[in-house]
């Protein structure tokens with residue numbers, strides 16, 4: 001299998017800003033296998049969060065073990081984001097294990113009032129720890145990209161990633177008004193990515209795949225082939241090398 005590196009001219013690091021491990025419905029995304037797949041694809045660093053935590057705080061220890069497995073297979077490659085679930089709020093600091101480098105909030109899977117005190121509190125904790133926050137967008141009005149404008153705008157020192165950038169016109173509005181906001185391309189239609197590029201947002205787009213969630217929607221297809229095809233397709237609309245290195249520079253420096 002050709003590595004993604006072969007699709008690119010230089011040797012910069014390829015990041016994937018959106019990867020999952022853990023249990024999800026009837027699926028199990030084996031952290032060992034996910035790490036091996038990404039390495040085989042030529043991805044060097046990835047932001048990962050465990051879907052096991054969707055089930056609630058009782059799954060917390062299990063999610064840490066999954067991260068340890070991934071770390072043992074691919075040392076230093078994974079950048080764990082804590083999937084914050086409502087049951088954590090009263091003791092959020094307790095759950096921010098040193099492994100975590102960012103926080104993830106899923107406003108579709110869980111009811112987080114977009115302008116409520118809980119999200120502002122999460123943003124405050126993230127700010128104190130210099131952590132970026134990834135926000136799932138789309139699928140419900142309560143988590144569409146535009147509804148997070150106030151949250152992003154009122155926390156200018158915190159970087160936010162609008163995962164999926166949905167709907168794209170709202171994502172663009174937030175990007176234009178808030179320099180601390182980025183999108184990832186997980187499950188983004190290619191035309192939406194092209195739209196953001198045309199609006200001069202290239203350096204605010206992170207490559208993200210949602211790997212290996214495609215399993216849910218495209219059973220029987222090769223996930224790795226889908227991954228490569230998506231990456232190749234993105235390269236046709238995004239300036240060369242935009243998906244390399246910018247994630248590290250933008251989020252963690």
Ligand SMILES: [Zn+2]
Nearest residue numbers: 018020186210
């Ligand atoms: Zn995801």
